[in-house]
Amino acid sequence: MTPTGERVRQAALELFAERGFHGTGIRQLAERAGVSSASLYHYMGTKEDLLVALMTSSLERLVGDAEAAVAGSDDPVGQLGALVRMHVTAHAARPLETRVGDHEVEALSPPAREVVVALRDRYEQVWQRVLADGQAAGVLDLEHPALARRALLEMCSGVARWFDQAGPLSLADLADHYVALACRLLGVSRATRRGGAVISA
Amino acid sequence: MTPTGERVRQAALELFAERGFHGTGIRQLAERAGVSSASLYHYMGTKEDLLVALMTSSLERLVGDAEAAVAGSDDPVGQLGALVRMHVTAHAARPLETRVGDHEVEALSPPAREVVVALRDRYEQVWQRVLADGQAAGVLDLEHPALARRALLEMCSGVARWFDQAGPLSLADLADHYVALACRLLGVSRATRRGGAVISA
DNA sequence: GCGTGTCGATCGATCGATCGATAGCATAGG
DNA sequence: CCTATGCTATCGATCGATCGATCGACACGC
Incomplete structure (x- = not known):
């Protein structure tokens, strides 16, 4: 797994745990992972x-x-x-x-x-x-x-x-x-x- | 509490428990309670x-x-x-x-x-x-x-x-x-x- | 006519997701 | 050695849909 990919996973883990899946937006997730919301989709479905x-x-x-x-x-x-x-x-x-x-x-x-x-x-x-x-x-x-x-x-x-x-x-x-x-x-x-x-x- | 108000509470209870607060939309809530989404706001803030x-x-x-x-x-x-x-x-x-x-x-x-x-x-x-x-x-x-x-x-x-x-x-x-x-x-x-x-x- | 209830229409904001474009970097062909 | 090609990674702009919330209008009973 690439470093950025790992950061995405970690950001998702933190945000999903803290605000819930539906409470977490794509843009929050991108910001926490340090990428744009578009780049996010390079690392996930x-x-x-x-x-x-x-x-x-x-x-x-x-x-x-x-x-x-x-x-x-x-x-x-x-x-x-x-x-x-x-x-x-x-x-x-x-x-x-x-x-x-x-x-x-x-x-x-x-x-x-x-x-x-x-x-x-x-x-x-x-x-x-x-x-x-x-x-x-x-x-x-x-x-x-x-x-x-x-x-x-x-x-x-x-x-x-x-x-x-x-x-x-x-x-x-x-x-x-x-x-x-x-x-x-x-x-x-x-x-x-x-x-x-x-x-x- | 009016009957409709009680139905709103009950609908919210069911949906919040089942889909979570962020996973529940105003329109789902209204449908479950049997009123329009606008009427919902007559019974809640x-x-x-x-x-x-x-x-x-x-x-x-x-x-x-x-x-x-x-x-x-x-x-x-x-x-x-x-x-x-x-x-x-x-x-x-x-x-x-x-x-x-x-x-x-x-x-x-x-x-x-x-x-x-x-x-x-x-x-x-x-x-x-x-x-x-x-x-x-x-x-x-x-x-x-x-x-x-x-x-x-x-x-x-x-x-x-x-x-x-x-x-x-x-x-x-x-x-x-x-x-x-x-x-x-x-x-x-x-x-x-x-x-x-x-x-x- | 006036408070209580109800709704269709619609607001601006945000949602998840996609687009085409660009930059960097490798490797292959001449 | 140079540049052509292709792949990975990135992003700004933007899509249609849905979000929570509000508006004015209409109906009914007191």
């Missing part, structure tokens, strides 16, 4: 194409990281800890990507939305499988697995809306706290929690 | 005034309900249960209000945003105080109260994004599950949980 590219690349990275996190352990509690750590770190370190991904799905036209929703579903299936494995193994205590999964994911995604990377709390500490909260939420037994060094590593 | 009215009335109701929920008990755990129940029920039963309130704050001009943010802060202070009381009384176990409060609120607000009132899960059951999840998350001791009939009432 339509404005929507740009949004789709941002969302899919962000989601593909998330899906890849989730699958890698799960592959790093065969213990459900360890997998869960790795997933929470990865998810929270991603949302706290790259809040722009995740805010756009969460808020602007409705701005997409139906065909583009299908692709994005399919990616998001694939991501959530990773979590679903880990939770199901954990309950089958008896190391999680879930009254209502689907509800618990949604509650957990919403809780973890929330950091993108408030975490300040320049604040007193480090990314690692933040992730540690959330792993502990997730364990409580899902009823990880105390014995398992102690044994699972993977969780806090 | 600017488009932004309408958004502000929707957000403040929704938030004022939430603040009032929160203060009422807290007033109904002097036990921190009971207060917490009532808060969670109220919050989850509100978000599940009126997802349009809460989605607009959560997503469109950035669409407001600075003076209007101030009012809305002040209301939201007042709401969160109710939660903050209950959590602090609970920890002071030794019935909650919070490693990082501010972080726990945010995690809890994000978890509970999430229901507005996925709960289907026509689905198999009733509002009351949903709220029950979330009260239980909140108790786990905040480390409500088992003895307190059993004793607190208020929590599940």
Whole structure:
């Protein structure tokens, strides 16, 4: 990717996250990227194409990281800890990507939305499988697995809306706290929690 | 409020929630409300005034309900249960209000945003105080109260994004599950949980 | 006749997108 | 070595459409 092309992507990410897709004009986008509005179209298709590219690349990275996190352990509690750590770190370190991904799905036209929703579903299936494995193994205590999964994911995604990377709390500490909260939420037994060094590593 | 005025409010609520403030045009709004775009201005000021009215009335109701929920008990755990129940029920039963309130704050001009943010802060202070009381009384176990409060609120607000009132899960059951999840998350001791009939009432 | 409601017509501004033109820079042909 | 050719990158000007908002006119009930 050319430097200017990268600046366009970055400008779009910032503006879409901050003002929303419909709230961002082509001219604002061009000004932020340091080019004319006409030059913009040398680096993108339509404005929507740009949004789709941002969302899919962000989601593909998330899906890849989730699958890698799960592959790093065969213990459900360890997998869960790795997933929470990865998810929270991603949302706290790259809040722009995740805010756009969460808020602007409705701005997409139906065909583009299908692709994005399919990616998001694939991501959530990773979590679903880990939770199901954990309950089958008896190391999680879930009254209502689907509800618990949604509650957990919403809780973890929330950091993108408030975490300040320049604040007193480090990314690692933040992730540690959330792993502990997730364990409580899902009823990880105390014995398992102690044994699972993977969780806090 | 006149019937037409109410239809305008309802149309705005639906469209702002579904397409966003900037994604909703005056003409769409008029069509949904069943009037001409000119007549719209008989019932509102600017488009932004309408958004502000929707957000403040929704938030004022939430603040009032929160203060009422807290007033109904002097036990921190009971207060917490009532808060969670109220919050989850509100978000599940009126997802349009809460989605607009959560997503469109950035669409407001600075003076209007101030009012809305002040209301939201007042709401969160109710939660903050209950959590602090609970920890002071030794019935909650919070490693990082501010972080726990945010995690809890994000978890509970999430229901507005996925709960289907026509689905198999009733509002009351949903709220029950979330009260239980909140108790786990905040480390409500088992003895307190059993004793607190208020929590599940 | 006067306040309340309603609307078609239209305002200036801005929207996303395209146009043709231009400048820079490579490489190939003589 | 020179210049012809073609490709990448850039922009001012401008397109038709739509934006939020306003106007004057008309209808109805008190």
